[in-house]
Amino acid sequence: MKHHNYSIIGHRQPAVDAASKATGQAQYTVDIQLPGMLWGKILRSKYPHARILNIDTSKAEKLAGIKAVITHKDTLGKKFGFVRNTADQYPLAVDKVRYIGDEIAAVAAVAEDVAEEALALIRVDYEVLPAVFDPLEAIDPEAPLIHDGQNNISARLAWEFGNVEEGFGESDFVRQDTFYTQPVNHCPLEPHACVASFEPPDHLTVWASTQGVFYLRNQLSRTLDMPISNIRVIRPQVGGAFGGKIELFPFNVCAAILSQKTGKPVKIVCTREEVFTATRCRHPMIIHLKTGVKKDGALVAVQARIILDGGAYNSTGPVATYLAGAFLCLPLKARNIKYEGFRVYTNKPVCGAQRGHAVPQIRFAIESQLDIIAETLGLDPIELHLKNAVQTGDVTLNKQVITSCGFSECLEKIKAQRSPALPEGKGIGFATCAFVSGATYHLFFTTEAFANAIIQANEDGTVSLITGVADIGQGSDTVLAMITAEELGIGVKDIKLITADTDLTPYDWGSGSSRVTYQAGNATKMAAAQVKKLLLEAVSHELDVYPEELVARDGRIFVRDRPEKGISFAEAVSLAQKSTGGEPIIGQGEFQPQEAKVNLQSGEGNTSPAYSFGAQLAQVEIDKELGKVKVTKMVVAHDCGLAINPMAIEGQIEGSIAMGHGQALYEELIQEKGQTLNADFINYRLPTARDVPEVETMLVESVDPGGPYGAKESGEGIIVSTIPAIANAISNATGGRIHSLPLTPEKLLKALEQKTK
Amino acid sequence: MLTFSYYAPTSLNQACRLLSEAQGQARLLAGGTDLLIQMKRNLVKPQFLIDLKKIKRLKGIEYDPEKGLRIRALVTHSELLHNPWILGYYPILAQAAQTIGSVQIRNKGTVGGNLCHAVPSADLAPPLLVLNARAVVRGLKGKKFIPLEEFFCAPNQTILKDGEILQEIEVPRMPERSKAIYLKHGIRRAMEIAIVGVAVLMALKPDRRTCAEVRIALGAVAPTPIRVVEAENSLQGKIIAPEEIEKAASIAAAHAQPITDLRGSAEYRQEIVRVLTARAITHAARII
Numbered sequence A: 001m002k003h004h005n006y007s008i009i010g011h012r013q014p015a016v017d018a019a020s021k022a023t024g025q026a027q028y029t030v031d032i033q034l035p036g037m038l039w040g041k042i043l044r045s046k047y048p049h050a051r052i053l054n055i056d057t058s059k060a061e062k063l064a065g066i067k068a069v070i071t072h073k074d075t076l077g078k079k080f081g082f083v084r085n086t087a088d089q090y091p092l093a094v095d096k097v098r099y100i101g102d103e104i105a106a107v108a109a110v111a112e113d114v115a116e117e118a119l120a121l122i123r124v125d126y127e128v129l130p131a132v133f134d135p136l137e138a139i140d141p142e143a144p145l146i147h148d149g150q151n152n153i154s155a156r157l158a159w160e161f162g163n164v165e166e167g168f169g170e171s172d173f174v175r176q177d178t179f180y181t182q183p184v185n186h187c188p189l190e191p192h193a194c195v196a197s198f199e200p201p202d203h204l205t206v207w208a209s210t211q212g213v214f215y216l217r218n219q220l221s222r223t224l225d226m227p228i229s230n231i232r233v234i235r236p237q238v239g240g241a242f243g244g245k246i247e248l249f250p251f252n253v254c255a256a257i258l259s260q261k262t263g264k265p266v267k268i269v270c271t272r273e274e275v276f277t278a279t280r281c282r283h284p285m286i287i288h289l290k291t292g293v294k295k296d297g298a299l300v301a302v303q304a305r306i307i308l309d310g311g312a313y314n315s316t317g318p319v320a321t322y323l324a325g326a327f328l329c330l331p332l333k334a335r336n337i338k339y340e341g342f343r344v345y346t347n348k349p350v351c352g353a354q355r356g357h358a359v360p361q362i363r364f365a366i367e368s369q370l371d372i373i374a375e376t377l378g379l380d381p382i383e384l385h386l387k388n389a390v391q392t393g394d395v396t397l398n399k400q401v402i403t404s405c406g407f408s409e410c411l412e413k414i415k416a417q418r419s420p421a422l423p424e425g426k427g428i429g430f431a432t433c434a435f436v437s438g439a440t441y442h443l444f445f446t447t448e449a450f451a452n453a454i455i456q457a458n459e460d461g462t463v464s465l466i467t468g469v470a471d472i473g474q475g476s477d478t479v480l481a482m483i484t485a486e487e488l489g490i491g492v493k494d495i496k497l498i499t500a501d502t503d504l505t506p507y508d509w510g511s512g513s514s515r516v517t518y519q520a521g522n523a524t525k526m527a528a529a530q531v532k533k534l535l536l537e538a539v540s541h542e543l544d545v546y547p548e549e550l551v552a553r554d555g556r557i558f559v560r561d562r563p564e565k566g567i568s569f570a571e572a573v574s575l576a577q578k579s580t581g582g583e584p585i586i587g588q589g590e591f592q593p594q595e596a597k598v599n600l601q602s603g604e605g606n607t608s609p610a611y612s613f614g615a616q617l618a619q620v621e622i623d624k625e626l627g628k629v630k631v632t633k634m635v636v637a638h639d640c641g642l643a644i645n646p647m648a649i650e651g652q653i654e655g656s657i658a659m660g661h662g663q664a665l666y667e668e669l670i671q672e673k674g675q676t677l678n679a680d681f682i683n684y685r686l687p688t689a690r691d692v693p694e695v696e697t698m699l700v701e702s703v704d705p706g707g708p709y710g711a712k713e714s715g716e717g718i719i720v721s722t723i724p725a726i727a728n729a730i731s732n733a734t735g736g737r738i739h740s741l742p743l744t745p746e747k748l749l750k751a752l753e754q755k756t757k
Numbered sequence B: 001m002l003t004f005s006y007y008a009p010t011s012l013n014q015a016c017r018l019l020s021e022a023q024g025q026a027r028l029l030a031g032g033t034d035l036l037i038q039m040k041r042n043l044v045k046p047q048f049l050i051d052l053k054k055i056k057r058l059k060g061i062e063y064d065p066e067k068g069l070r071i072r073a074l075v076t077h078s079e080l081l082h083n084p085w086i087l088g089y090y091p092i093l094a095q096a097a098q099t100i101g102s103v104q105i106r107n108k109g110t111v112g113g114n115l116c117h118a119v120p121s122a123d124l125a126p127p128l129l130v131l132n133a134r135a136v137v138r139g140l141k142g143k144k145f146i147p148l149e150e151f152f153c154a155p156n157q158t159i160l161k162d163g164e165i166l167q168e169i170e171v172p173r174m175p176e177r178s179k180a181i182y183l184k185h186g187i188r189r190a191m192e193i194a195i196v197g198v199a200v201l202m203a204l205k206p207d208r209r210t211c212a213e214v215r216i217a218l219g220a221v222a223p224t225p226i227r228v229v230e231a232e233n234s235l236q237g238k239i240i241a242p243e244e245i246e247k248a249a250s251i252a253a254a255h256a257q258p259i260t261d262l263r264g265s266a267e268y269r270q271e272i273v274r275v276l277t278a279r280a281i282t283h284a285a286r287i288i
C-alpha cells in the first residue's frame, strides 16, 4: 500500500542491529566481563509464607572464594514498587517471606558455583505461616494476611458509566459467563541479568537487561538512597522482554550492594528457573461477565467483575486493574458499562506487565461471550462487531478519544477473507482488539519527561541520534533511525545510534505500553526537523533561494523545481557549521502528552494519545478424539496507523501470534501450593517453529494526526485478539466451548462430552 | 561444586573394568542428553564419568537378511533416521526417532542412552518391544542376551547390574505380511515428551484379513514401557474388523496404569491409549 512519497518511511527496512545479532557480535549483559568481576547469587525462600526468625550467614562467609554475603541488614530496608504509592517489596526480606522465591540473602563469589555452594550454607530459621493460594480464598476477610493491612486486596477499582441494570432491562438478550485465565511467563530468550560496578566514593554503574534505563535508575536511586546523577544505567543488547523487564528487581539492588561491599563489579544472571518463578508472570483472572444486547446485536450493557490473582506483591497491579477495565469494550461501544476489579495478594509468584497488559485476559472473555451471543441470536459475529464498532472522532464512555480508527475497515477486510463452508473438524474463529500507543498519564508518578531526542549532524554526512530509548529487540532503534533519515533526506546507514545510557542520552521512559514509535518517534522527528531547518537556512543563503524552496532527499539538499541545483548533505553540514561560526548542528525534540487526565477512581480519562485496532481470523483443524487443536492459519487486519517499517510490523504481528498461540493452547505455569512445577522449557511448553501457524497480514493504515507520519502501535495489540480468535475457532469446529485458558486437549474432550450429554 | 574424574576407555573390556572398579560411583556417558541434565540439576553426582564414545565396537548399524538388524548402543537417533536398512525394513524405528526432541537432541542422543535411561516415555522402547528386540549386555564375565521386555524394571532402572554395559540391540526380521507403526501423543510438534506412545506390529495371514500375529506396546502409561499381551490375545487369529479393533484397544486402555502428572491426567491418558491403539491397529492392518 503506497499512498505517499516517502523515500524511507513505509519501506521494508531490516533491523539496524540484525547483522550484529545474527553473527554473535552483539553484546548482551551476560557477555560483559570486567576485571575482578564476581558472580552474585540470591538465596530464595523455600516456603510460600513464613516469618524469618534468624538468618545465619557465618558458614557461608567462611567458604573459600566468597567475598560478601548480604541480608536485609545491609539494605536500607526501603520498599519499592512499580507504582510509587503502592510500593510493597523489599530488596531482601525483612520480616517475612511471601512466596517461594522471595529474596532472603545474596552472595558474591569468585565463581558461579562457589556462590551457589555458599547459598546452601546460609541457615534460615523460619516460622512457617498459613499460606493462601486461591484468590477467592485470599479475598475472604478471615484469610491469613499477606501484608500489613485490613485484607489481601492489593488494588480495587470500580466505576459505572450509564446504568447497566436499566441496560439489561432494555436488552432483548442477556448472557452471563465466568471465564478463567492462567499464569504465563514472558519467556524472553535472554534471562534477566545485570552487572553492577560501584566506583568509590559514590558512583554506581549498572548494565542491565531492561526495558527502560531511566526508570531503572530512578528506582535504584530511591532504593539505594543515591542521587540519580551518581547512578549510570546502561542497556546492552536485550534478548526479549515482553513487559517482564520493565521493573526493578531485588537482584539489581543486591548486585549494587554486593559491589559496594566488595569493591568489585558483580554480575547476576537469573537461571531459567528464576525467570519462571521469581520475576513476573501474567495476571491470572477470574472474569464474571454479563452482556445485554438488542436482537440486532447492538450492545446495550456490559458488566464485568474481575478478580486478578496478583501473587505476593503489587508490581504493576493498579495499572493492570485499570487497563482491564479501561479496555472492557474498546474497540466496541456499549451504552452502559460497569466495572469492578479486585487485585488480590496470594502466596505465589508475582504478576505484572506482559504484552497486552491485562487486556488479553479481558478480551478472551468478552470476545468468547460475544461469539456465544452471536451464535445464540443467529447473527454473524463480524456484523455484530461492525454494528458496535468505534469510529474516528468517537469519545468512549470512559473518555477515550479516538483520533484515528480503521477498525471497520479491518472488519470488512477480514470478512472478505472468511471462507464459507468448512469440512468436518475444521473451524474458523474471529476476534478483535484495540490497544494503546503509550500512556498519556504519569501513573508511575515520576517527574521526568516522557521522551527526548538529540540529533547532531556530522560533517561527513552522517548524523548521531542520541536517545534514551531502550530497544529490547522490537526494532525501535530501526524505526527511529528511519524517521531521522526520512526527515533529513539521508540513508538509514547514515544514522549513528547512541542509545539507552543515562549518562549520555536524554530522557526516555523506555519500551513499555507500546509507546516508543509514537512518543520517541515524535521527539526524534522534531529533533531532526530542527537540524533540517539549520541546514536549509545555510543552504538557502549559499544558493540564494528561500529555505521553503529546498528539499532534503537522497543525501542532497536541492531546489525543488531545479533538482540539479543543490549540494550534498555533508557539504550542507560543513556550510552550516561555518555559517554559525562553528556551533554544533544540533536539534532537540521532545514529546509530552497532555497532563494527567486519567482518574483511576472514576475510570475516566484518555488512556493513550492514539489507539491501534485489529481483527483476526483463526483457522483450526481439530482431532476430536484426542482433543488436539492445530491452528492452520491466522489472518490479521491491523490498523497500526501509518506503517513506518512494514517489515517490523509483520514481525511484531507474527511474534504476537506465536506468543498468543502458545498462551491460548498450552502455556501455563502449573503451581501447587505456591510451588511452580514446570519451571523449565520441557514442561512449560513454548511454541516451537514447527507449531506456529502461517500468518497473513493486511495493514489498514489510518493515518493518525498525532503520530509521527501518522504511526500508532503494533507491538502488543494483536496478541489480544489472537487468543479469543483461536478459542472461537475451536468452538466453531466442535460446538464445545472452553471457559478457561489454556484450551488444552483434556478440557476440549470434557467440553465435547458435556455437549453430547 | 561439580567435580568428577573423567575416563574415555577405547575398549568395552576397559570400560567394564572401570565400571566395576568404581563400585557404583561411576556413570556411563553416551550422548549426555539425559545424564548431563541430571548432573547439572544435582540429581546424580557420579565420582567417575566413563565416556563410551571412544569405543568403536559400540558404533554402527548392521543388517543381515537372515539374522536381522544389529543396532549398536552409540547409534544416534539421527543415524536411525537416515539408515537405508532401517528405512527399508524397519521404518517404525525411523518414524519413532523422528519424534524425539529436536535436531540437536537427535544428533547427540543415542539408542543405548534412550533405553538405559529407562523412562516410561522413551520413544524407542515401544517400537523395539513390538519388534521383539533383545539387548546384548556386556559384563566382565562376557555377554548376556536379554529380551527387551525384561530389560526395564522401574522408572530410571534397568536390569543392568554393576559393571554391565548395553552393547547393542538385536532386532529379528519382521514377520511376513507385517507392518509396524508408532503413534506418539504430544502437544507440540517437536520437543515433546510423550504423553502416550503406542506401537503396534500386525502380521496378517495370507488372506490378508486375518490377524496372524499382533504385538502392542505402550509408553508413558506405566512405570516402564510395557507390552499388553491381553490386548494382543484378543485379536490373535481374528478377522480384523472395527469391533475387534475397538475391543483390543479397550483392553489395552484397561491394562495401562497411567499416573496423573504435569503432562496429563491418568483418565485422559487412558482414553488416549484407547484411541491411539485403535488407530495404530487400523493403520498397521490396512497398508500391507
Ligand SMILES: Cc1cc2nc3c(=O)[nH]c(=O)nc-3n(C[C@H](O)[C@H](O)[C@H](O)COP(=O)(O)OP(=O)(O)OC[C@H]3O[C@@H](n4cnc5c(N)ncnc54)[C@H](O)[C@@H]3O)c2cc1C
Pocket: A682, B027, B028, B029, B030, B031, B032, B033, B034, B035, B036, B037, B052, B073, B074, B099, B100, B101, B102, B105, B108, B109, B110, B111, B112, B113, B114, B115, B116, B117, B121, B122, B123, B124, B160, B164, B165, B166, B167, B191, B192, B193, B194
Ligand atoms: C530437550 C530434550 C528433549 C528430549 N526429547 C526426547 C523425546 O522426545 N523422546 C525421548 O525418548 N527422549 C527424549 N529426550 C531424552 C534423551 O535425549 C534420549 O533419551 C536420548 O536417547 C538419551 O541418549 P544419550 O545418549 O544422550 O544418553 P546419556 O545421557 O548419555 O545417558 C543416559 C543414561 O543411560 C546410561 N547409558 C548410556 N549408554 C549406556 C550403555 N551403552 N550401557 C549402559 N548404560 C548406558 C547413562 O549412564 C545414563 O544413565 C530428550 C532430552 C532432551 C534434553
